[in-house]
Amino acid sequence: MDFSASQGFLELYKLIVLYMLNRVDFPLTQAQISEFILNKGYTGYLPLQQAFSQLAETGLVRTHSTFNRTTVTITEDGRSTISYFKGEIPDVVKQDIDTYFKEHSLALRDQVSVTSNYYKTTAGDFEALLSAKDRETLLVEIKLSVPTPELADSICNNWSKKNQEVYETLTKMLF
Numbered sequence: 001m002d003f004s005a006s007q008g009f010l011e012l013y014k015l016i017v018l019y020m021l022n023r024v025d026f027p028l029t030q031a032q033i034s035e036f037i038l039n040k041g042y043t044g045y046l047p048l049q050q051a052f053s054q055l056a057e058t059g060l061v062r063t064h065s066t067f068n069r070t071t072v073t074i075t076e077d078g079r080s081t082i083s084y085f086k087g088e089i090p091d092v093v094k095q096d097i098d099t100y101f102k103e104h105s106l107a108l109r110d111q112v113s114v115t116s117n118y119y120k121t122t123a124g125d126f127e128a129l130l131s132a133k134d135r136e137t138l139l140v141e142i143k144l145s146v147p148t149p150e151l152a153d154s155i156c157n158n159w160s161k162k163n164q165e166v167y168e169t170l171t172k173m174l175f
Contacts, residue, residue, distance in 0.1 A: 013043050013051040015089050016097070018060060018082040021074035023101055026109050030063075030070045036100055042093065066117040116159040118152035121145070126152040130159045132167060140167050 020033055030052060037048055052072070055061040060078035064071045074082070086094070101108075118128040126149050131141040140163075146152050159166075 009043070010047060010051055010054070012088065013037070013048055014055050014060070015082065015085055016042060016093060017051060017055060017072075018074060018078050019086060019089055019094065020097055020101075021061065021072060022079060022082045023097060024105065024108070027064070027071040027073045027112050028108065029112060030072055032108055032111065033072065036097070040093075040096060066115055069112075069115075071112055114160055114163045116156035118149070118156055120149070128152045128155040128159075130156070130163070132163045140170065142166075 016037060017033055020036070021028060033052075034045070034048055037043060038045065043051075052061075052063075055078070056063050058077075059075055060081055062073050062075055064073075113133045114131070115133075116128065116130045118126050121127055125145050125147055128144045128146060129141070130144070132139045144152075144155060146155065
């Protein structure tokens with residue numbers, strides 16, 4: 001589907017994002033939403049970024065940025081908006097979204113349930129903050145102090161790959 005970048009289509013892109021967020025009970029990352037919309041060819045990168053920005057500015061979505069991702073959740077105002085305007089989204093687009101979530105919902109949830117971030121402390125070292133959730137339940141949260149930003153960055157990157165193994169090891173050792 002080839003939509004142009006006119007103002008009317010910008011409104012459609014915002015509705016598509018709201019529809020996606022309203023179909024799940026967990027936050028999505030901007031990258032997850034963008035990947036779907038761009039792969040379907042609904043719009044280009046810049047109009048989509050403009051749509052994200054306007055949705056956040058108007059309070060229809062809430063964003064939260066961490067080390068390597070920005071998660072997006074729909075607000076109550078966003079839910080009201082999409083319930084009123086969802087008829088403006090072509091049925092084929094809604095079907096694409098619904099099918100996508102049926103096929104990828106678990107993988108998408110897993111991607112946003114594991115987070116990592118690091119920052120410089122007042123003492124001059126770096127702390128990597130790692131967490132894993134199951135829905136809204138925090139399973140594990142680990143804070144590691146390291147001497148360099150490169151080491152903190154490496155820990156954060158490895159956490160996304162090895163968090164289940166670390167969690168299993170911790171529970172086996174502690175229970």
